[in-house]
Amino acid sequence: MVATAGAQKVDENLDTFPRLLIRHGQVRPTRTAMREKDLGIWQSWTWAEVLQNARALACGLAALGFGRGDRLAIVGDNRPRLYWAMAAAQMLGGIPVPMYQDAVAEEMAFVLEDAGVRIAVVEDQEQVDKLLEIKERCATLTHILYDDARGLRHYRQPFLVGLDEVIAAGRIHDQNQPDFLDQEIAKGDGNDVAIMLYTSGTTGKPKGVCQTHRALIAAASGGCAFDGLGENDEVLSYLPMAWVGDNLFSYAEALVAGFTVNCPESGETVMNDMREIGPTFYFAPPRVFENLLTQVMIRMEDAGRIKRWLFDYFMGVARRCGAEILDKRAVPLRDRLLYALGEVLIYGPLRNVLGMSRIRVAYTAGAAIGPDLFRFYRSIGINLKQLYGQTETCAYVCLQPDGQVKLDTVGPPAPGVEIKIAEHGEILVRSPTLLKEYYRQPEATAEAIDAEGFFHTGDAGFIDSDGHLKIIDRAKDVGRLKNGAMFAPNYIENKLKFFPYIKEAVAFGHEREMVCAFINIDMGAVGNWAERRGIPYSGYVDLAGKKEVLDLIQQCVEQVNAELSADGQMAATQIHRFLVLHKELDPDDDELTRTRKVRRRFIAEKYAILVDALYGGKASQYIETEVKFEDGRRGKVAADLVIRNAKVFPQRTNDGATNR
Amino acid sequence: MGRQIGEVILDLKNISLSFGGVKALSDISFDVREHEIRAIIGPNGAGKSSMLNVINGVYRPQQGEIVLRGEHFANMTPARAARAGIARTFQNLALFKGMTVLDNIMAGRNLQMRANLFQQAIWFGPARREELAHRAKVEEIIDFLEIQHIRKVPVGRLPYGLQKRVDLGRALAMEPQILLLDEPMAGMNVEEKQDMCRFILDINDQFGTTIVLIEHDMGVVMDISDRVVVLDYGRKIGDGAPDEVRANPDVIRAYLGTSN
Numbered sequence: 033m034v035a036t037a038g039a040q041k042v043d044e045n046l047d048t049f050p051r052l053l054i055r056h057g058q059v060r061p062t063r064t065a066m067r068e069k070d071l072g073i074w075q076s077w078t079w080a081e082v083l084q085n086a087r088a089l090a091c092g093l094a095a096l097g098f099g100r101g102d103r104l105a106i107v108g109d110n111r112p113r114l115y116w117a118m119a120a121a122q123m124l125g126g127i128p129v130p131m132y133q134d135a136v137a138e139e140m141a142f143v144l145e146d147a148g149v150r151i152a153v154v155e156d157q158e159q160v161d162k163l164l165e166i167k168e169r170c171a172t173l174t175h176i177l178y179d180d181a182r183g184l185r186h187y188r189q190p191f192l193v194g195l196d197e198v199i200a201a202g203r204i205h206d207q208n209q210p211d212f213l214d215q216e217i218a219k220g221d222g223n224d225v226a227i228m229l230y231t232s233g234t235t236g237k238p239k240g241v242c243q244t245h246r247a248l249i250a251a252a253s254g255g256c257a258f259d260g261l262g263e264n265d266e267v268l269s270y271l272p273m274a275w276v277g278d279n280l281f282s283y284a285e286a287l288v289a290g291f292t293v294n295c296p297e298s299g300e301t302v303m304n305d306m307r308e309i310g311p312t313f314y315f316a317p318p319r320v321f322e323n324l325l326t327q328v329m330i331r332m333e334d335a336g337r338i339k340r341w342l343f344d345y346f347m348g349v350a351r352r353c354g355a356e357i358l359d360k361r362a363v364p365l366r367d368r369l370l371y372a373l374g375e376v377l378i379y380g381p382l383r384n385v386l387g388m389s390r391i392r393v394a395y396t397a398g399a400a401i402g403p404d405l406f407r408f409y410r411s412i413g414i415n416l417k418q419l420y421g422q423t424e425t426c427a428y429v430c431l432q433p434d435g436q437v438k439l440d441t442v443g444p445p446a447p448g449v450e451i452k453i454a455e456h457g458e459i460l461v462r463s464p465t466l467l468k469e470y471y472r473q474p475e476a477t478a479e480a481i482d483a484e485g486f487f488h489t490g491d492a493g494f495i496d497s498d499g500h501l502k503i504i505d506r507a508k509d510v511g512r513l514k515n516g517a518m519f520a521p522n523y524i525e526n527k528l529k530f531f532p533y534i535k536e537a538v539a540f541g542h543e544r545e546m547v548c549a550f551i552n553i554d555m556g557a558v559g560n561w562a563e564r565r566g567i568p569y570s571g572y573v574d575l576a577g578k579k580e581v582l583d584l585i586q587q588c589v590e591q592v593n594a595e596l597s598a599d600g601q602m603a604a605t606q607i608h609r610f611l612v613l614h615k616e617l618d619p620d621d622d623e624l625t626r627t628r629k630v631r632r633r634f635i636a637e638k639y640a641i642l643v644d645a646l647y648g649g650k651a652s653q654y655i656e657t658e659v660k661f662e663d664g665r666r667g668k669v670a671a672d673l674v675i676r677n678a679k680v681f682p683q684r685t686n687d688g689a690t691n692r
Numbered sequence: 693m694g695r696q697i698g699e700v701i702l703d704l705k706n707i708s709l710s711f712g713g714v715k716a717l718s719d720i721s722f723d724v725r726e727h728e729i730r731a732i733i734g735p736n737g738a739g740k741s742s743m744l745n746v747i748n749g750v751y752r753p754q755q756g757e758i759v760l761r762g763e764h765f766a767n768m769t770p771a772r773a774a775r776a777g778i779a780r781t782f783q784n785l786a787l788f789k790g791m792t793v794l795d796n797i798m799a800g801r802n803l804q805m806r807a808n809l810f811q812q813a814i815w816f817g818p819a820r821r822e823e824l825a826h827r828a829k830v831e832e833i834i835d836f837l838e839i840q841h842i843r844k845v846p847v848g849r850l851p852y853g854l855q856k857r858v859d860l861g862r863a864l865a866m867e868p869q870i871l872l873l874d875e876p877m878a879g880m881n882v883e884e885k886q887d888m889c890r891f892i893l894d895i896n897d898q899f900g901t902t903i904v905l906i907e908h909d910m911g912v913v914m915d916i917s918d919r920v921v922v923l924d925y926g927r928k929i930g931d932g933a934p935d936e937v938r939a940n941p942d943v944i945r946a947y948l949g950t951s952n
Contacts, residue, residue: 071831072843182836183894300841663886 047222048245050086050123052287054217057083060263060290066112069297069305077112079290085113085199087213090120092202094212096151096175096193100125100219103147103228107131107140107163108155110269110295113179113195115283117153118273122226122245123217126150129228129240130273132626133159134619136664139626141166143230147240147471148172153195157183160192222246228471229276229423232625240471241276241423251426251465252284254447258431259393261313265291266390268311270302275627276423277397281315284426306387314394318401319628321416324386325405326532330560346374347411354379354411359435379412388414395419397427398627400503400522402530403439410437418442420501424480424487425449426465430501441500451501452486458507459493460486492520509632511542517604519547521632524605527595531588532557536617538630539607540643546608548646550639551585552617558584573671576612582676585612589678597681606680609646611653613639614671620660642673651675697918698726701902702747702870707756709742709926716742717753717926724870729896729903731913734923735946740906741783743923744872747904748773748780774803779868781859783875789848793858796847797833800865801826833861836898837891853884860891864899871895873905877912885909889916914938922946 061080104121269282296305420442421427432443449463505520528537536552569575645653749768807819922930
């Protein structure tokens with residue numbers, strides 16, 4: 033492990049984001065800083081313009097009474113003006129609090145109250161409506177500023193102001209008294225809190241993670257140096273602004289390296305926009321890579337025979353040597369030639385369709401990525417790597433270096449990061465990128481960061497012989513079967529989810545005699561599979577209950593069991609019984625977090641009757657479940673769920689590591 | 693609501709229409725005020741679609757006349773209706789299935805295009821400038837209806853709910869003063885219906901477009917309309933604000949059932 037000393041050192045004169053922005057305004061004023069597709073055309077802003085706009089907005093905010101230490105909520109899709117609002121708040125010494133735009137009003141109320149938000153900057157009417165609903169309860173909230181005025185013409189509330197107006201007023205103010213803002217920026221300190229990001233609340237209520245300018249800039253400069261990111265890079269910013277990854281890649285790293293941030297036209301156009309922009313640096317959670325691959329596979333299955341044959345043949349070649357070629361390892365000449373041919377016929381065009389032609393570095397994190405999935409992207413020449421981190425560490429703990437990418441680890445510690453494994457297997461991290469504190473929660477902060485300055489990640493893992501970190505599960509989720517065997521539910525669920533037909537899975541087994549599982553089918557993949565076989569179905573519930581679908585899922589489960597049987601200590605945790613759920617697990621029903629992690633305990637309680645049926649040896653179970661629709665109405669779904677037994681395999685003693 | 697409902701913009705006087713011996717409409721009169729949302733409801737075969745077809749000149753009534761902004765039209769034709777600022781959507785959609793969403797909506801601009809065939813063919817000077825201006829307008833509509841993601845998708849490949857939205861976009865591209873909607877929510881699920889309601893209200897609110905719509909879904913009609921006309925077997929049996937209509941015993945009998 034080589035720790036580049038420079039990676040974590042923060043220049044004293046450039047230790048806050050406003051100072052970085054001012055420098056870009058001076059050093060590269062005419063280079064493009066941001067783009068957004070609007071009315072079908074990519075609009076761009078140079079660094080000088082972004083600086084001017086952020087300054088104007090800052091002055092406008094100050095005129096509304098926003099000042100040092102105040103919190104500014106930011107709610108909406110990735111829009112340039114919302115990023116400017118972030119910079120504007122920081123210029124005044126305030127703290128931006130980006131929030132998940134798809135959260136319901138109730139969830140927002142919690143964050144608004146907890147953070148004591150003073151002004152909220154929101155994207156559109158949808159968000160304004162949500163905030164109006166809960167404004168009464170947030171005593172500190174004085175103004176709501178909106179970006180898109182559509183539908184808001186008749187809103188008469190005096191505290192509702194258009195962002196345009198605020199910027200226009202601020203611009204005049206800034207021109208008349210530029211000293212005011214310069215002084216405010218000069219007051220800023222690298223150890224000030226730069227941003228508050230709320231944890232997803234997988235465990236209890238969300239907590240506000242306070243990150244300083246210094247920590248974020250350390251993480252960003254570390255990351256940029258690690259992958260050689262510079263002003264020529266392009267990134268597509270499409271992940272929720274409330275998520276630490278977006279803050280790191282689209283804001284902090286952009287401000288450190290001076291590259292261009294591109295905002296898509298809308299959430300649904302991301303694929304198209306990506307193709308038009310051709311980002312060089314890309315981040316996506318495994319789920320996105322999975323969806324892309326599923327789409328490719330579905331379309332390939334519908335393609336003509338010659339195309340399908342070509343695809344299958346060259347994907348075979350890529351599987352054999354693609355990843356090795358990417359890692360610049362020795363590959364037989366024949367394979368190398370075939371790969372070159374495949375590059376022309378298949379891989380190049382495929383990367384182009386995916387909008388990944390120009391990608392130099394792509395990262396994934398947030399959940400385990402399937403080995404097949406991971407290999408697929410690497411084998412077609414996309415330098416996809418994994419990283420490991422959490423909100424509390426600025427998403428910066430481990431990074432996979434080029435040429436040392438392994439499927440089942442997340443790489444060695446990133447420059448400047450120290451890792452220790454506690455006795456019970458928990459991963460501990462010490463680095464300059466750690467959080468300052470959880471907002472107004474000294475006990476939680478003390479619990480998370482120990483006396484030696486190590487942050488307790490809550491993840492269980494170990495460091496392998498190459499010094500790479502391998503994550504198994506959440507430390508608290510790792511349980512034991514009645515016979516004492518280690519039970520890592522996430523590990524099993526991930527293996528299941530690596531099948532395109534399985535969208536979500538929930539494994540049970542702690543203090544039980546065997547492992548059982550709930551399965552959620554992937555409507556797209558299974559639907560297409562059923563259509564091609566002429567299996568009629570009327571909807572999700574119907575499809576999920578089809579005998580043929582159950583057979584299909586059973587095959588998947590049994591394949592996982594076969595793998596587990598060869599996986600050393602995991603062999604005892606093969607899945608004995610399973611059922612396919614009648615509804616999709618949904619964040620709106622609190623079954624998943626907003627980042628789409630399963631809330632295992634909540635699910636176990638909600639579907640206790642199903643768990644009992646699994647362990648009670650029943651062959652089927654009737655259940656009625658209440659669901660919440662997007663508009664807030666409620667309804668019921670009911671189904672008679674069939675419970676299947678899966679074949680289990682005797683433990684195989686040959687070495688544990690399997691890469692299928 | 694901020695929009696001001698204005699004077700009568702469209703007045704239908706004693707309209708009667710029959711096909712051979714079948715009387716589709718008999719002696720129907722009602723008016724539409726500027727900026728309002730006016731609904732026509734009634735059971736199947738009540739004459740709702742016929743009424744809409746009379747307004748935009750597809751059918752010519754045997755009796756009665758249409759007064760549009762004070763101008764009398766004894767025989768309206770679709771072309772005259774279009775020029776007079778009346779656009780419509782269709783129950784069975786009127787889109788070019790093989791063309792993209794963008795091109796379909798662009799087709800709705802046809803009436804506003806001035807360049808001649810020759811200029812358009814070589815895409816020169818005025819034709820080019822004109823197309824850019826029209827494209828900008830169409831992009832506004834695409835943005836308004838939130839269909840950016842399907843801009844370049846052939847209409848035939850879209851689900852029904854989205855096709856309806858595109859049909860609405862095509863009608864909007866005319867920048868109509870009066871928009872006739874023929875069952876805009878038929879065959880949609882709850883979510884799509886809500887979206888459509890929002891679009892109708894937004895169109896009415898933002899562009900001040902007068903809207904005449906036919907709808908089956910009573911809930912929707914009562915929620916978004918300013919005034920409702922009720923037809924039954926080609927006769928008008930009720931006319932007024934949603935609440936009045938709902939309380940009208942004739943309407944209850946004809947439309948909502950006879951039990952009470």
